[in-house]
Amino acid sequence: MANQSSRLDQIFAALADPTRRAVVMRLCAGEASVGELADPFDMALPSFMKHVHALEASGLVLSEKSGRVRTCRLRPDALVGAEDWFQQLRAVWEARLDRFEAYVMKLKKEKERAGAKRPSRTTKRKGSE
Amino acid sequence: MANQSSRLDQIFAALADPTRRAVVMRLCAGEASVGELADPFDMALPSFMKHVHALEASGLVLSEKSGRVRTCRLRPDALVGAEDWFQQLRAVWEARLDRFEAYVMKLKKEKERAGAKRPSRTTKRKGSE
DNA sequence: GCTATAGTTAGCTTCATGGCTAACCAATCG
């Protein structure tokens, strides 16, 4: 769990940089060497390598060295972790809407019941737009 | 565009912290005061406020102060930016698969034709696996 | 009006990040 969380930390942190996002995009189209990846960026190689390392540490990218060239490729399954988080968020959001709907229903019922008894002051609603 | 990019930077950076992710989750269920939000965390208020500020700067959260209590609520549309990025990524990915498929088709055709003629050296392709 | 509550401001540490240069392997290629 704590590990899970720090994995997400790393993934999101990795994506919080335009260079690294661009690299991910690029790798999405197919594997490439470090040199090829670094080419579009105006940056010294060692600096660029740090980005590659960050991506690798996050699990988003995998690299292998053969001869003197290191080839990187995307690990699409790592992205699932992040997307899952959004999914989970969406679930909570939906639940919220459901709850709101349920709340409205409850209000309606109360109103009906009140109609039979006495027109009481509408309870001040709060907390959901 | 550059602005767009830095917005994404902020969003992903905001999500790259367990505390802030938890806050987002929490707010997803409904709005809450800073105090309520801070309660579960073992952290001084000023420290926590920084997180709230980060979330607000990223556009994920909106807060309003009324009286002495500041109420925060989620801005679901801000999340769309991040999800869109994944969407875009997915599109590139699909394109890649298509291209791969097309490539395989091309190979097949060449093979067939080669059966009639002779297997000529394939031009060295580069950059797309 | 005093006190407790809810945030806020200011200022300080510490550590991580993102960039650089310079020097250093280790494969290729001529």
Add this chain to the structure above:
DNA sequence: CGATTGGTTAGCCATGAAGCTAACTATAGC
């Protein structure tokens, strides 16, 4: 073999992030 190419290591610097305490402001409640 010697030079080039492709990465790597090491070390430096500036900035920013994440935490803290202490002191302050402003509302709410009694």
